[in-house]
Amino acid sequence: MIQYLCLICNCVEQMLDGGEVTVEESKCLQANAFIQAEIFQEFTLKEDVVGFQVNLTVLLDCLTIFGGSTVPGVSTALRMCYNGYGYPLTLFLEEGGVVTVCKINTQEPEEPLDFDFCSTNVTNKVILQSDSLKEAFSELDMTSEILQLTMSPSHPYFRLSTFGNSGNAHYDYPKDSDMMELFQCTKTQTNRYKMSLLKPSTKALALSCKVSVRTDTRGFLSLQYLVRNDDGQICFVEYYCCPDEEVDEE
Amino acid sequence: MDCVATGGNVKVLAKAIHSLSRIGEELYLEPTEDGLTLRAVNSSRSAFACFLMSPLFFQRYQAPPDHAFRCKMPIKSVQTVFRSLSSLERSVEKCRIEMNTEKCRLRITLHCKHGLLKTHNLSFQDCENLQAVFDKDNCPNVLRAQPRLWVDTVLHFPPSLEEVSVSVSSDRVWLRNHVEDDADSSKAMMTELCLSSEEFDHFAIGTQTTITFCLKELRGLLVFAETAGLPVSMYFDEPGSPVVLNVTDSVLEANFVLATLSEEAHQRNHNNNKADGPQTELPPDDFMCDDIDSYLIAMETSDLAGPSYEPPPQTSSTNRKSRLISEEEDEEVEEDSEERPPNKKFCSLFFGSVLPASPQPSNQTIQSQEVLASDSEDERPSE
Numbered sequence: 001m002i003q004y005l006c007l008i009c010n011c012v013e014q015m016l017d018g019g020e021v022t023v024e025e026s027k028c029l030q031a032n033a034f035i036q037a038e039i040f041q042e043f044t045l046k047e048d049v050v051g052f053q054v055n056l057t058v059l060l061d062c063l064t065i066f067g068g069s070t071v072p073g074v075s076t077a078l079r080m081c082y083n084g085y086g087y088p089l090t091l092f093l094e095e096g097g098v099v100t101v102c103k104i105n106t107q108e109p110e111e112p113l114d115f116d117f118c119s120t121n122v123t124n125k126v127i128l129q130s131d132s133l134k135e136a137f138s139e140l141d142m143t144s145e146i147l148q149l150t151m152s153p154s155h156p157y158f159r160l161s162t163f164g165n166s167g168n169a170h171y172d173y174p175k176d177s178d179m180m181e182l183f184q185c186t187k188t189q190t191n192r193y194k195m196s197l198l199k200p201s202t203k204a205l206a207l208s209c210k211v212s213v214r215t216d217t218r219g220f221l222s223l224q225y226l227v228r229n230d231d232g233q234i235c236f237v238e239y240y241c242c243p244d245e246e247v248d249e250e
Numbered sequence: 251m252d253c254v255a256t257g258g259n260v261k262v263l264a265k266a267i268h269s270l271s272r273i274g275e276e277l278y279l280e281p282t283e284d285g286l287t288l289r290a291v292n293s294s295r296s297a298f299a300c301f302l303m304s305p306l307f308f309q310r311y312q313a314p315p316d317h318a319f320r321c322k323m324p325i326k327s328v329q330t331v332f333r334s335l336s337s338l339e340r341s342v343e344k345c346r347i348e349m350n351t352e353k354c355r356l357r358i359t360l361h362c363k364h365g366l367l368k369t370h371n372l373s374f375q376d377c378e379n380l381q382a383v384f385d386k387d388n389c390p391n392v393l394r395a396q397p398r399l400w401v402d403t404v405l406h407f408p409p410s411l412e413e414v415s416v417s418v419s420s421d422r423v424w425l426r427n428h429v430e431d432d433a434d435s436s437k438a439m440m441t442e443l444c445l446s447s448e449e450f451d452h453f454a455i456g457t458q459t460t461i462t463f464c465l466k467e468l469r470g471l472l473v474f475a476e477t478a479g480l481p482v483s484m485y486f487d488e489p490g491s492p493v494v495l496n497v498t499d500s501v502l503e504a505n506f507v508l509a510t511l512s513e514e515a516h517q518r519n520h521n522n523n524k525a526d527g528p529q530t531e532l533p534p535d536d537f538m539c540d541d542i543d544s545y546l547i548a549m550e551t552s553d554l555a556g557p558s559y560e561p562p563p564q565t566s567s568t569n570r571k572s573r574l575i576s577e578e579e580d581e582e583v584e585e586d587s588e589e590r591p592p593n594k595k596f597c598s599l600f601f602g603s604v605l606p607a608s609p610q611p612s613n614q615t616i617q618s619q620e621v622l623a624s625d626s627e628d629e630r631p632s633e
Contacts, residue, residue: 168370174367
């Protein structure tokens with residue numbers, strides 16, 4: 001199973017984090033998507049691990065080559081093939097009997113950033129139903145450059161804060177809320193993250209049904225979104241984000 | 251100040267703020283013993299809106315105990331708090347508004363379902379008193395109707411239409427779009443509606459007249475009235491005097507005061523539309539020889555700091571019809587406008603600056619509502 005994930009992971013990783021530029025230049029954010037083999041009608045892999053890199057913009061353009069419109073009842077079928085090292089990634093896209101074949105040149109995979117986010121170093125962890133965060137994220141004051149996250153075993157438990165032009169705002173989730181599926185906080189932690197880095201993750205949030213928020217001893221943030229498709233199958237999208245600056249803990 | 255609104259009243263509060271946002275860029279907030287007052291004025295100061303939520307509107311209401319307090323803040327930042335009406339309706343159970351004068355923050359806390367707590371600390375500025383001077387009770391003409399009737403009527407006018415004319419006779423009301431004097435009459439489209447007095451809940455016409463005012467603010471109030479399900483009353487006198495749109499409930503009152511086109515402009519308009527039915531029934535204009543653009547809604551602006559308040563000295567209802575615009579003031583009004591150049595005919599404004607006086611802020615609103623335009627220059631030195 002793991003091998004299956006790696007191939008897709010490598011290729012989709014760049015799809016979701018907004019392109020290799022984000023990962024390689026700012027080195028502050030990484031996004032990974034784990035798509036299970038069951039999502040595909042057919043999934044064959046000849047080698048243990050396959051890894052390559054493609055240009056994300058080109059890949060997205062190819063995937064939406066039929067316009068990406070959401071006409072009910074019309075969907076695009078996709079077949080993705082890769083022949084091995086040095087070969088292009090070939091996409092067969094079909095909609096209404098029209099087939100388009102796209103070949104995207106593959107590149108040597110760059111060493112992905114290792115955020116070294118290890119579950120043993122996790123100090124605080126909560127799992128929330130996404131609906132409650134969706135509302136908060138849609139209302140967040142975007143004039144604030146940062147989003148401050150406070151997790152604590154005591155009040156305010158789980159707090160999102162913004163500091164914008166018109167003042168500041170706090171969103172507090174009590175630990176006994178219906179929306180809170182898991183609350184494991186051992187230590188009060190307050191960290192700031194760049195809003196511009198977290199913004200792309202709201203796309204995954206919109207699709208997800210649950211989200212796990214974790215911070216480790218260094219203040220690194222891990223967001224894991226559980227996405228359930230129409231057939232009830234599950235994928236994960238994961239974001240790692242490094243903190244903006246040190247904040248004195250009270 | 252500390253007040254708590256619950257349930258449906260949170261939505262009413264949100265709607266009030268949304269309709270104020272159609273008037274001006276800033277929200278003026280003043281808690282008094284009579285309730286929480288929310289006000290806005292447009293940039294050309296030809297439209298003014300005021301909501302008074304009485305203490306009973308709130309589950310808990312505490313006005314600042316000792317002194318008058320008022321502030322203003324960008325209305326956008328307040329709108330952010332009440333952004334989504336649907337989510338307000340769905341999830342907000344309680345809304346608390348607290349004033350922290352030391353930190354200069356207005357704290358709005360929304361208690362939502364599932365224990366979610368949203369706290370917004372908004373910065374604000376001290377401000378002068380903002381009060382339009384109008385006297386709706388002495389208006390000879392009053393129309394009151396359910397919001398549905400107004401909405402259905404206004405619906406017939408294109409969204410781009412800026413001004414609408416209302417003509418009244420003893421048993422009918424005509425509404426028509428106002429056509430600019432210089433508009434090419436062969437291209438202009440006229441829309442005219444006639445409503446019978448029976449359609450109104452209350453229909454009292456003292457003088458047959460025609461007034462013209464901006465539609466935008468009326469639409470703003472209708473958004474509120476429709477949600478609240480409250481009848482809208484229109485009080486007006488003659489062209490040039492402000493029209494007052496009023497929504498009243500046992501626990502809240504809203505007044506929108508709008509400048510109307512002056513007599514003279516109307517006269518021209520009448521001449522343009524001689525063929526129209528209603529106009530032929532109207533009495534001739536008395537003030538047609540005048541070349542001043544309009545009468546004024548008077549705005550008083552007074553300083554915050556003073557310990558006491560008195561009504562502006564030379565105020566009496568006889569002043570209401572005095573014409574107040576000087577060239578100078580006209581220019582000032584134009585400079586003042588940012589969002590949209592004021593229609594010259596609506597530059598009906600007057601600024602009087604009064605140093606505040608006695609510690610009776612709670613009566614201030616009412617007092618100054620009865621006070622009418624003082625026709626002096628805009629800056630009044632301290633008394």
